[in-house]
Amino acid sequence: MVNPHSGTRLGRSAADMIRYIEDVAQQAGHHARVVTTQGPGHATELVQEALPTEPWAGVVAVGGDGTVNEVARALVHTPTPLGILPLGSGNGLARHLGLPLTLKASLQRVLAGSVSTIDSARLNEYPFFGLAGMGFDAHVGQLFSQQAQRGLATYVKVAMEAYWPYQPQTYVVNGKPQPAFSLSFANAGQFGNNAWVAPQADLSDGLLDVCTVAPFPKLYGTALSYLLFTRQMPLSTYVSYQKVQEIWVETEQPPLIHYDGEPVQLATTRVDVRIVPQSLRVIS
Numbered sequence: 001m002v003n004p005h006s007g008t009r010l011g012r013s014a015a016d017m018i019r020y021i022e023d024v025a026q027q028a029g030h031h032a033r034v035v036t037t038q039g040p041g042h043a044t045e046l047v048q049e050a051l052p053t054e055p056w057a058g059v060v061a062v063g064g065d066g067t068v069n070e071v072a073r074a075l076v077h078t079p080t081p082l083g084i085l086p087l088g089s090g091n092g093l094a095r096h097l098g099l100p101l102t103l104k105a106s107l108q109r110v111l112a113g114s115v116s117t118i119d120s121a122r123l124n125e126y127p128f129f130g131l132a133g134m135g136f137d138a139h140v141g142q143l144f145s146q147q148a149q150r151g152l153a154t155y156v157k158v159a160m161e162a163y164w165p166y167q168p169q170t171y172v173v174n175g176k177p178q179p180a181f182s183l184s185f186a187n188a189g190q191f192g193n194n195a196w197v198a199p200q201a202d203l204s205d206g207l208l209d210v211c212t213v214a215p216f217p218k219l220y221g222t223a224l225s226y227l228l229f230t231r232q233m234p235l236s237t238y239v240s241y242q243k244v245q246e247i248w249v250e251t252e253q254p255p256l257i258h259y260d261g262e263p264v265q266l267a268t269t270r271v272d273v274r275i276v277p278q279s280l281r282v283i284s
C-alpha cells in the first residue's frame, strides 16, 4: 500500500519504486500486488477489500506512521502480518522495530524477516500502534498536517515556531488535575526521527507508557530536546512515567489529540486510552 504523499522521497518517483518492488519481490519468488492510495483512509479500505481475496503472506505499508496506521488497523486480530517500507517523514514505529530505513534494505527485510506479535492501542475510537498524545505534540501534529511540504526540516520549523507561544493545559488524569506541556501514550518509544519520548516502552509488554511532561521554563526547551534525542527523557525532573493498561483523561474543552502523528479535534471532553495486547503480527 503505497502512500505517494508520505515523506519527501516518494512523489514523482512512485512509479519507478513500484516497478522496483514488484521486480525484487518476483526475484525472491513472491507475487506482489502494489497499490497506490488515493487519499486519507484509502489504505484501510484497500486492505479490507484485499484480505479475503488471497492468502496474503503480508500487507506492506509504504510510507510513514500515518500509512502504517491505516494499513495496520485493518490487520488487527488477523493472522496476516504487517510489513513496513519506511518512506515517511518520521517513521517512528519502523525505527523502534529497528527496521532498515532504505527502500532496498527494508524490502529485503520484508521478504526475509521474522514475524512477531505486538500490542496495539486505542484512544477512544482511534487505533494506534506507536504513540498517541495530547498537548504540544498534538498541536505540532496539526500545524505539520497543514504544510504543503513534509519531511524532517518542515517538522522542525513548525515545532520551533509553535514552541514559544504555546501554553501548557490542565488535564484531569484518572480524576486528578494535572497541568502538562504534553501527555503521551506510548506503545512504541519514539515519535519518529529518533525523538525517544519513552525509551523504555516495549511493544509487547501489554502496557502503555504514559509520559507526562510538566510545565517547564521556556529556556529549558533546548535541554529537554537534547534529552529527547539522546533517549534520556527519564532523567528530566519535569518528566514522569506511568505504566498502565488503561487511563482516562478529561479536559475542559474537547481536546486536539494525535494518534500516530495524525491530528484530530475531538468532539468530546473525555479521552479513554487502552492497550490491546498481542493484537498485531509484524515482520521485523
Ligand SMILES: Nc1ncnc2c1ncn2[C@@H]1O[C@H](COP(=O)(O)OP(=O)(O)OP(=O)(O)O)[C@@H](O)[C@H]1O
Residues within 6 Å of the ligand: 003, 004, 005, 006, 007, 008, 036, 037, 038, 039, 040, 041, 042, 063, 064, 065, 066, 067, 068, 070, 087, 088, 089, 090, 091, 092, 150, 151, 192, 260, 261, 262
Ligand atoms: N494519496 C494520498 N494523497 C494524500 N494524502 C494521503 C494519500 N494517501 C494517504 N494520505 C495521507 O497522508 C498522510 C501522511 O502520511 P504518512 O504519515 O504516511 O507520512 P508522513 O507524515 O510523511 O510520515 P510520518 O508519519 O512517519 O512522519 C496521512 O494522513 C494519510 O492519510
